[in-house]
Amino acid sequence: MGIFETLRTAILALRTHKLRTALSVLGIVIGVGAVVAVISLVSGATQEVKEQIAGLGIRTITINIFPGALRSAASARLLTEELSEKLSAAPSVELVVPTASSMGSTTIDGESWSVSLLGVTPEYMELFDDFYPKSGRFIHPLDEDRKVAVLGAEVAADFFGEEDPVGQKLTLEVAGQRVAFRVIGVMSPRGTVGMQNLDDYVYVPISTLQTLTGSRQFTSYIAQAADENLVEEAAGEIEAILAATFPEETSQRGIVAFGGRGFRLTPYSVSIQKEMISTYEESVSTMTLILSSVAAISLLVGGIGIMNIMLVSVVERTREIGIRMAIGARPRDIRTQFLAEAVLISLFGGLLGLGLGWLASFLGSLMGGWPLVFSGYPVLIALGFAVLVGVTFGLYPAVRAARLDPVEALRYE
Amino acid sequence: MVELRKVTKDYPMGGGVYRALRGVDLAIAEGEYVAITGPSGSGKSTLLHLIGALHKPTSGQVLLEGIDLGRLSPEELARLRNAKIGFVFQQFHLLPRLTALENVELPMAYAGLRPKLRRERAQAALARVGLLEFAHHRPNQLSGGQCQRVAIARALVNEPALILADEPTGNLDTKTGDEIVELFSSLHREGRTLVVVTHEPEIAARAPRVVKLRDGRIEEDTHGDL
Numbered sequence: 001m002g003i004f005e006t007l008r009t010a011i012l013a014l015r016t017h018k019l020r021t022a023l024s025v026l027g028i029v030i031g032v033g034a035v036v037a038v039i040s041l042v043s044g045a046t047q048e049v050k051e052q053i054a055g056l057g058i059r060t061i062t063i064n065i066f067p068g069a070l071r072s073a074a075s076a077r078l079l080t081e082e083l084s085e086k087l088s089a090a091p092s093v094e095l096v097v098p099t100a101s102s103m104g105s106t107t108i109d110g111e112s113w114s115v116s117l118l119g120v121t122p123e124y125m126e127l128f129d130d131f132y133p134k135s136g137r138f139i140h141p142l143d144e145d146r147k148v149a150v151l152g153a154e155v156a157a158d159f160f161g162e163e164d165p166v167g168q169k170l171t172l173e174v175a176g177q178r179v180a181f182r183v184i185g186v187m188s189p190r191g192t193v194g195m196q197n198l199d200d201y202v203y204v205p206i207s208t209l210q211t212l213t214g215s216r217q218f219t220s221y222i223a224q225a226a227d228e229n230l231v232e233e234a235a236g237e238i239e240a241i242l243a244a245t246f247p248e249e250t251s252q253r254g255i256v257a258f259g260g261r262g263f264r265l266t267p268y269s270v271s272i273q274k275e276m277i278s279t280y281e282e283s284v285s286t287m288t289l290i291l292s293s294v295a296a297i298s299l300l301v302g303g304i305g306i307m308n309i310m311l312v313s314v315v316e317r318t319r320e321i322g323i324r325m326a327i328g329a330r331p332r333d334i335r336t337q338f339l340a341e342a343v344l345i346s347l348f349g350g351l352l353g354l355g356l357g358w359l360a361s362f363l364g365s366l367m368g369g370w371p372l373v374f375s376g377y378p379v380l381i382a383l384g385f386a387v388l389v390g391v392t393f394g395l396y397p398a399v400r401a402a403r404l405d406p407v408e409a410l411r412y413e
Numbered sequence: 414m415v416e417l418r419k420v421t422k423d424y425p426m427g428g429g430v431y432r433a434l435r436g437v438d439l440a441i442a443e444g445e446y447v448a449i450t451g452p453s454g455s456g457k458s459t460l461l462h463l464i465g466a467l468h469k470p471t472s473g474q475v476l477l478e479g480i481d482l483g484r485l486s487p488e489e490l491a492r493l494r495n496a497k498i499g500f501v502f503q504q505f506h507l508l509p510r511l512t513a514l515e516n517v518e519l520p521m522a523y524a525g526l527r528p529k530l531r532r533e534r535a536q537a538a539l540a541r542v543g544l545l546e547f548a549h550h551r552p553n554q555l556s557g558g559q560c561q562r563v564a565i566a567r568a569l570v571n572e573p574a575l576i577l578a579d580e581p582t583g584n585l586d587t588k589t590g591d592e593i594v595e596l597f598s599s600l601h602r603e604g605r606t607l608v609v610v611t612h613e614p615e616i617a618a619r620a621p622r623v624v625k626l627r628d629g630r631i632e633e634d635t636h637g638d639l
């Protein structure tokens with residue numbers, strides 16, 4: 001009997017027991033769904049991690065100092081460029097860039113817009129790959145205390161549209177004063193890195209911002225280790241320096257990526273990309289493990305369900321098997337027929353599982369915040385697993401059917 | 414065509430075995446119409462199953478066109494049944510989900526015939542038994558006599574060397590049964606080889622040769638036209 005004949009026969013047989021067939025595939029649906037979800041979770045999360053590494057660099061160390069949490073004014077005063085110099089002197093640290101941030105606003109055509117100002121030093125640009133002035137230039141050491149600004153790509157587009165802002169004036173309200181900045185450059189679009197959207201800032205010299213806000217306190221430092229393998233050492237050195245600088249304060253490493261809010265009470269936090277990434281990877285691998293176990297158990301349960309339904313079917317159709325054998329079906333034909341049924345059932349489950357898996361990964365990506373990666377190969381994997389389960393668990397019932405004695409089978413009531 | 418030599422058949426029973434056939438020698442020539450009769454339990458069905466390659470003998474030989482069935486594998490026996498044997502059963506044994514036409518096509522599907530050819534031949538076979546207009550009815554939409562005629566069409570369709578029937582009229586009323594017996598007679602006149610098991614003497618009397626079994630042995634063989 002040909003393959004189409006066999007499939008047609010199998011479909012006909014399954015159609016007579018629609019509900020039973022549908023119920024028996026539940027395990028496969030969940031199992032395959034979990035497999036698909038694992039694949040899309042892992043590939044989505046991996047892509048996210050890759051973007052993080054590519055964006056900020058594995059060597060990056062973020063240091064946040066929270067002046068509000070400092071106990072004494074003496075400690076607060078220490079938060080100056082001195083600290084920045086002290087930190088860059090650490091042997092495993094290559095670069096330390098202090099930043100300060102503040103909110104400002106501007107009025108365009110009678111409408112008020114809020115603007116994020118970031119006070120930076122010229123080295124800030126070096127922290128990121130593919131981050132360069134598209135037009136004009138970035139902050140220069142000679143710009144210290146001058147009212148100049150470099151615009152992120154989105155800010156430039158919002159305020160100046162197609163026009164080249166370089167050389168133009170941008171009047172901002174900062175700390176209650178109206179300040180006219182001269183635009184000296186526009187950055188290339190860079191998007192979000194870590195937690196911040198680089199295209200959304202107005203960059204000004206840090207000295208200028210501090211003068212305007214009346215504070216010389218740096219809110220954070222971004223440091224870079226000298227080498228990828230020295231990141232943890234560099235972080236250790238930085239912590240030692242901070243601990244010596246604020247002897248009376250306790251220190252604690254924080255993971256800024258996950259909010260940082262919990263660490264407000266400590267005066268400083270030092271976090272490394274590696275930690276962020278490995279925490280991320282840990283949670284991904286935990287979820288992978290859970291989903292894989294769910295997948296394995298469900299596929300096993302699904303397989304047993306199929307085996308059960310097929311064994312019932314073989315018994316119910318003993319007479320039919322006898323008739324087919326009497327008119328010339330070979331044991332092999334009978335085996336193929338039952339195997340085809342088992343595989344069809346589990347393929348049906350596999351397709352439903354694929355849909356479920358996609359739904360789950362869509363919801364997962366919404367909640368987990370990683371990109372939804374769609375590719376063709378979960379389809380192959382899902383259907384591959386379905387066929388594998390169908391064949392594995394359908395084989396025993398099929399072989400039993402094929403081994404029936406034709407006369408006994410014909411006499412079966 | 415068919416030759417049985419000292420054939421015995423044992424069935425396992427309780428701890429031991431039950432000997433259903435106790436040394437049967439029988440030869441059937443091409444074109445013969447043989448009725449097998451005997452009391453219930455005498456081994457008629459067992460004998461028919463042996464001739465039809467559904468069973469292997471416990472000892473002795475069953476030769477079909479010179480082929481020793483005892484030496485064949487289950488796969489080879491199936492091939493042989495498909496090509497050389499057409500069965501007709503008391504309970505018709507049609508597949509309930511298939512139409513009359515599809516039931517008749519089934520042996521050709523296992524023979525690997527092209528669908529178009531199958532359809533043509535199945536229609537011809539249904540026409541031969543006078544049921545072409547019922548081709549698309551399912552067994553539960555047919556009378557007993559019609560079902561048996563579909564089964565006969567199915568038995569004929571692969572042009573087998575041998576048609577075997579086990580109590581073909583057992584589930585039919587006398588009038589319908591007579592029609593079936595008449596159909597067998599006409600098949601015999603066309604030159605086909607038939608072996609029909611029946612315990613009804615009137616039906617056995619329609620066959621030129623009658624073999625009587627008792628307790629697993631041949632009690633009487635009229636040898637008819639031999």
Ligand SMILES: Nc1ncnc2c1ncn2[C@@H]1O[C@H](COP(=O)(O)OP(=O)(O)OP(=O)(O)O)[C@@H](O)[C@H]1O
Binds near residue numbers: 432451460
């Ligand atoms: N599978 C089996 N297992 C055990 N004993 C069997 C089996 N099949 C048949 N027998 C026994 O073998 C003997 C012959 O059986 P068989 O079916 O050939 O008789 P029969 O002549 O066809 O009878 P009937 O007219 O009632 O159909 C009977 O006694 C029966 O009980």
Ligand SMILES: [Mg+2]
Binds near residue numbers: 457458459579
């Ligand atoms: Mg019988």
